[in-house]
Amino acid sequence: MRHGLPAISPPIITLLKSCNTLRCFEQIHVQIIHKGFEHDNYLISNFISGCCTSFSLLRYATTVFNSVSCANTCLWNSLLNGHCNYSSLSSSLSVFSAMRASSEGVPDKYTFPPLIKCCSNELDVFVGVGIHGLLIKYGVEDNVFVGSSLVDFYGKCKLIGDAQKVFGEMPDRNVVSWTCMLVGYVNCGDLVSARRVFDAMPKRNRVSWNAMICGYVKLGELNSARKLFDEIPSKNVHSYTTMIDGYAKCGDMASARFLFEECLAKDLVLWSALISGYAQNGLPKEAVKSFQEMQFSNTRPDEHIMVSVMSACAQVGNLELANEIDSYMSRSSFDLQRTHVAAALVDMNAKCGNMERAMSLFHNMPKRDLVSYCSMIHGHALHGQGTEAIKLFYNMLSEGLMPDDVAFTVILTACSHAALVEEGYCLFDMMKSKYSITPSPNHYACMIDLLGRSGHLEAAYDLLKSLSVENHSESWGTLLGACRLHCDTDLTEVVASRLVELEPCNAGSFVLLSNVYAAADRWLDVSIVRKQMIGRGLRKIPGCSWV
């Protein structure tokens, strides 16, 4: 195609390497057309590969590709790779079909790895196996890249026997093929085999070390993970992230923090591991503090970090901070429409008391799922807006969403906070009969709270008596609080003595019982209870009662 043309394309290729925006690609495309290179496969292939670095540019790459009169295999592969990385399996498959239907685009060893990777990402066993058959027809199954991607595919789909078979038949294996096999075993929960592969590997790189450590972390074997972590010949930030994540998962944030400090090259993902660890372990103040430290170190947060920070803020219920974060999110170029971002924003605003903002965000969500509905309902519950909560709950049902046990916990909480007894009963029945959800101790606690708060103490007591004793101490505590609220001394005595049996080491029930006696001027009983308490070695812990 390029016979006799002046050597003008290399400068365009140089330009392409530094190009990353649509505007920039458009300008170069104009140049290509202007110089008459639009059918130069070599140049266009470079152009398309450069263009296929983001989803937004993929459409443009496709347009440019379509203007080429006669695309060769390499050009098809560039386009296909872009679709596999930034689009869906189905759109990649239509490119693949078009390629096979064309006269020049014969699939080769470069065609299949991206396609198989796409099948692994979508865990599409059916398509993946079909493609495996096809690639044998094209005679590329001996290629090490093709083989590795197949091992990875079967491993990710938990078809470990097939992964082993492909791995065993590979004529050449390299460190990537071995690592794919290792990851496959980890995926199937077989750490022993994974370790066997790790020990047998002729060569290891950082990725293989991290994959093995990640395996231990995923399956909760933190000691083995740490032992291997200390043996890594050269750690990188990924190794630290994996290990910190492991500590966070088992709640050991002190060790996580220690490793975090030790890692010198902190990147965004490392900060994220620390911050989300704090947020998920109920340490919201530390999460927010670390977030501020991160900003201080000139690291710009991304949406993953912001979701963690918003969850932390929701936990502390700090309205001022919530407003700050909210306006920061709007000012910066975050996409507030993305499901998990929007859900976190709604949840934070609802929990911190800005219900108006929460409502408007909620109604502007492109798709409201069960979680976002529950955040909103929970927000109403926290602010005693039971009627709104119930309205929203029925809205959710009419949208066809299937409530789960958490949704019912939330709506029952809303009913109890607003003393909506009949509605609560009705929903409790609906949960059991219509949705076949067996009430958990939590659900019972909500019902006891609902009945107790609204003064139906006997009904609450009867319901509680009908349950097995185990797992319901929280409900007994709830009822005790209600008895105290309604000054029912007789029932308090009964419930508190029951609770003393259930949790003989909990000072709270003793304290409550003695308080009730005190309020009724029964000072002799007060001193008996206090003596019992001291006799058991219990002291009153400040702020530990239920009322």
Added chain:
DNA sequence: GTAGGGTTAG
């Protein structure tokens, strides 16, 4: 004659 592909982390 050139170009295009596979593994770890939130």
